[in-house]
Amino acid sequence: MTRALLVYSLTLLALLLAAWLSLLAFSEHPLMLSGLWRGDDMSALIVRDVRLPRMLACALVGVGLGMAGSLLQAVTRNALASPHVLGINQGAGLFVALSLGVLQRWQLPTLAMACAGATLSGALVMLLSGLHRGRASGVRLVLSGVALSSLLAAMTDGAVMLNDELGVSIVAFMAGSVDGxxxxxxxxLWPWVLGATLGALLLAHPLNLLQLGDEAAHALGLKTRTVSVLCALLVVVVAGAVVTYVGAIPFVCLIVPHTARALLGRQDYRLVLPLAGLLGGVLMLLSDALSRLVNYPFESPVGIVTALIGAPFFLYLTWKQRR
Known part of the structure; x- marks a missing residue:
């Protein structure tokens, strides 16, 4: 418990520092925290109307993705599982691109389309990998997800080509950006993330029982199928909401759960899930600050930064599992 208290304290401190950097750092105009309650000068307007909503969006996205990654890895019992690796984000992105670029005359709800795409791609990965029968190895699950992600990316490119006017905006959207x-x-965004977070916390104890194996969990009275369905539903909601508002942010769901488990030194999801949410917020806020530094004073998509961090991490995990 002492270790957990120390980890949570340091994480909260890191979250405050990352929030400060996201709110005030790397601006052409000098910004101060007093701009939150100052008058209507340029600095105050930038802090209140540009940086603060951007900072809150980053924190919300990080919390949601951190929780979603932990849920998915817990329910699949696979350390390589994440919405991005398994093509769930790409499925949501494709359906959003279709609603914006091809089917816009029907005025389809963007969030509903994103959730439908996430659900369909997740179901396809389960069928391709054999996960629905409990036969999916880590390599098979990842290969199925990578293959489906490539197919969905190609289909998204096709949607872009069908509508030249929205092509640039769709490409920028798929890169993942919190600019503007x-x-x-x-x-x-916040009601969906908050609702999914509360739901994930309520499932923490059942997830602990699920790690014992299906037979042991059944013996303890756990309805494993119900828990799996609820976790999948929460992951779809988070992925759909995040893709709808900020685009496809890669690898946060993969990095954060591993970091949380490593810092705590155990796999108690009553502690792992909240910590994963906080670490997701830290990672997103720092990535947002770095995205403004990469090509300063111009903006870069935050998804590029998370991809640069996450891709080597994914390769390391793949190598570790192979050994």
Whole structure:
């Protein structure tokens, strides 16, 4: 418990530092925290109406993705599972691109389309890998996800080619960006993330029982299929909401759960899930700050930064599992 308290304290400190960097660092205009309650000068307007909603969106996305990654790895009992690796993000992105670029005349709800795409791609990965029968090895699951991701990416490119006017915006959207976030978008995002977070925390104890194996969990009275369905539903909701508002952010779901388990030194999901959410917020906020530094003073998509961090981490995990 002492170790957990220390880890949580340091993580909260890192979260505050990352929030400060995301809010005030790397700007052409000098920004100060007092801009939150100051008058209507340029600095105050940038802090209140540009940086603050952007910072909150990053934190919300990080919390949601960290929780989603932990849920998916727990329910599949596979350390390589994440919505991005398994093509869930790409499926949501494809359906959003279709609703924006090809089917816009029907005015389909973007969030509903994203959730439908995430659900369909997740179901296809389960069928291709044999996960629905409990036969999916780590390599087979990843190969199925990579193959499906490539197919979905090609289909997204096709949707871009069908609509030249929206092509640039769709490509930028798929790269994952928090640039230009508004208070209205934050208001649309936070209920979904908060609801999924509360649902994930309620499933922490059942997830601990699930790690004992299906037979032991059944003997203890756990309805494993119900828990799996609820976890999958939460992952789909988070992936759909995040893709709808900020695009496809890669690898956060993969990095954060491993880091949380390594820091705690155990796999108690009552501790892992909240810590994964906090670490997801830290990673997203730091990535947002770095995305403004990469090509300063111009903006870069935050998804590029998370990909640069996450790709080597994914290769390391693959090599470790192979050994």
């Amino acid at each position: 976030m508004t208070w209205q978008q934050v208001a649309g």
